[in-house]
Amino acid sequence: MKNRAAYFGVFTALALIFSYVETLIPIQFGIPGVKLGLANLIIVIMLYKGTVREAFLLSIVRILLSGFLFGNLFSIVYSLAGGVCSLLVMYILKKRGTFSVIGVSIAGGVFHNIGQLSIAMAVVETVAIGYYLPALLAAGALTGALIGVVSDAVLKRTAKMNLGQ
Incomplete structure (x- = not known):
């Protein structure tokens, strides 16, 4: 059981490193808020290797720490x-068992x-910015697919490892 804390620390460090690396990538997608989501790779892996509670805690800790280190209050809120929202949907779909890691x-x-x-x-008190939705859905699907492919490969290569259970 004591190994779980060490694994959680490693996962937190990896998620923060990926968050930082993402700030160094000079790619602009032309749509506010669109990023690769590299840290989500660690969240997806934790969802499959650990518990939903650990994945949720990791997500919150990573968002708060990376927000304070590399962002601002608004980035934390968003x-x-x-x-x-993402973790809730991923947990439901994983629990159903009808979707692959990529899905x-x-x-x-x-x-x-x-x-x-x-x-x-x-925040802006208007639904007018909803015109971003189609582009955001496409970007989310594309980046989600990329993270899913990498997550699936990592999970297959680490299938025999556990998280200190």
């Missing part, structure tokens, strides 16, 4: 909305953007 990750990417757009609509 990321929390997207992260919670779960795609849904996570899409719903992360839906959560963020919902908060943005509430």
Whole structure:
């Protein structure tokens, strides 16, 4: 049981490193809020290797730490909305067992953007920014697929490893 804390620390460090690396990538997608979501790779892996509680805690810790280190209060609020929405949907789909890791990750990417757009609509008090939705859905599906492919490969290569259970 004591190994679980060490694994959680490693996963947190990896998620923060991926968050930082993402800030160094000079690619602009032309749509506010669209990123690769590299840290979500660690969240998806934790969802499959650990418990939903650990994945949720990891997501919250990563969002708060990376927000304070590399962002601001608004980035934390938007990321929390997207992260919670994304994780909830990924957990439901994983629990159903009818979706692959890639499918779960795609849904996570899409719903992360839906959560963020919902908060943005509430903050600016208009649904007019909903015109971003088609582009955000496409971006979420694409980045979710990329994260899903990598997550699936990592999970297959680490199938015999456990998280200190």
